[in-house]
Amino acid sequence: MILVLVETDLDGAAVEVSREAVTFARTLSEAGGGVPIDAVLVGDVSPALGEQLAAYGVRDVHRLGGESFAAFAGSAWASGIETVLAATKSVVVMAAGTERGNEVLAHVAARAGVPMAANVLTFGGLSPFTVTRQVVGGQALEEMRLADRPAVFTVAGHAVEAETAATPGAGNVVEHAPEVAAVDLVARVVSSEEPEPDLSGDLTSAKVVVGAGRGAGSAEGFADLLELTDLLHGSLGVSRVVTSLGWRPHHEQVGQTGSRISPDLYIPCGISGAIQHWAGCSSAKNILAINTDADAPMVTKATYAVIGDLHEVIPAINAEIKRRQG
Amino acid sequence: MAVLVCVKRVVDASSEVLLTEDAQGVDGRYAGFTTSAHEECAVELAVQIAGAEGQSASVMTIGDADAVEQLRAALAVGCTAATHVVADPQTFGPTDVAREIAAVVRDQSPDLVLLGNDAADSGDFQVGIRLAYELGWPVVNGVKKVSVADGVVTASGDGPDGYETYQMTLPAVVTVLEGGVEPRYPTVPGRMKAKKVAIEERSPVAEPAGPQRVRLLLPPPAPSNVQILGKGADAAPAVVDVLEQLGVLGR
16 A cells, blocks of 8 residues: 555645655556555545545545644654554555655654655665655755665655546545544644745746846845846846845745746846756746856756856846837 | 754755765765755754853764864854764764764753754755654754743744744754744854864764665756857847847836
8 A cells, every 4th residue: 555645725625746746656556566545634625635636546535633633743643644554554655745745754754763765756666665866955866775664755846747547546535533642742833824924925926037146246246136127127036045145135035945936037147056046946938047157057957048247247238228228 | 951953064055066986975075065054044043042041052963074164163153062973974864863963962961952954965854853753852843933931942934824833842853944044154253262162072872774875866967958149248239139029128
């Protein structure tokens, strides 16, 4: 049995990355000669959710209910998953590589005394059981062996596309309300509220984003970039190094730990294009990279590029725009 | 109320990384090394929490001889003691790391242990949680703000449905995501003071079981279709032509 932790959105539907994880699970299922896939989740299971998961090939949907699951606690969720693991005799436990997915599965693995592989991209084979996962922020891959059972791993976002199964599963809902030990309820959410006002709104909805990285050189090195931003009625976005050096505020950060942008045009200036940054800007329709290094990943991935120092190129562009606008 | 913060010397992933010849590790000679942003924030929180309680924060790492640089960096911004478990971290799996940290915790008896949410190189997302089970302590994961009052730790951060707050009595383990606090910059006196702190060196308490690594690989390069518009300032007219074509000018 393969057990997949499924996360749901506020409307009670399975989130895309969880559907990707179930899709990924089908590769394992086929390698094992049709091992059934079950889902486990916390929260309400509407008939629509049962049908949705069935379409992805899920046999049983195990729901963890009761007071112990009313507020999030990583150890309580893991305790509940242990109950389902025992009941289903599962040999694989998977989740999407979200903050929650990685956290809960780390609890499951620690309690079971087995390894966990985070952010897996591909499944290598059953004997030996190997997976390949992202390390060094996606700059390198690690082939990893998961010899113990259950094999515990999370699937990196967009490692596969979420696709429904050729043969749907039954999608039967199985209710569980297991006892959770008091010790597993100590580190528990005591309040959940609307997030603080999001200052990155302009950035995420901007049609044009001018990006700046280490190449800006200093906190004072943004004047020309801000002028270009103004001329294009766009927003300024920066790479992580810029915020960690304190040159610009964190809400301007684009990347894995910042905002994800999808403008018509992104103009990354002096940004090499580390994978963490790429994660935040890869949805841009066009990219015009300005960089001194013609081999920088951002340049090779761009639609257009200018090879040069942003402090020479940007003033010239600003002057040309002003000249044409009269 | 004593605070211990754990840091790791990691390759600077903002530039291209290379692998070691045996494909068991990352060769950071050209990319350089750093402390991850999550851990810089964990250090800042440790210093703030300890300061508010009139106590001091200590820092530890598991790493080779060069990892002293990361300990000195934490000492320069306000930690007052440092412990160095001298070992090659690439031969340690998450369970090994958790066991070594637990050994230091048992000797030093901190009330609160802070870690980064995940290591920037190995990206295992589990050391803090394994440490908590090793110690039998509660653990909160992936928070941005942490404070302590009257023996109770309050930790908060973004969850899938909103901003979440946890509260629990000490001792506890908390793992930190960047973004909740601005790490301070070391002052010159801070750096001078950091140089004088005697760092406690230790050997690992057990042979590492190792990571379950078969080997590391580099991802295949993606094909490039980039159109080069020119070099330097001379490219400006071609750039503005593209801006006009894309309709992003004159709005």
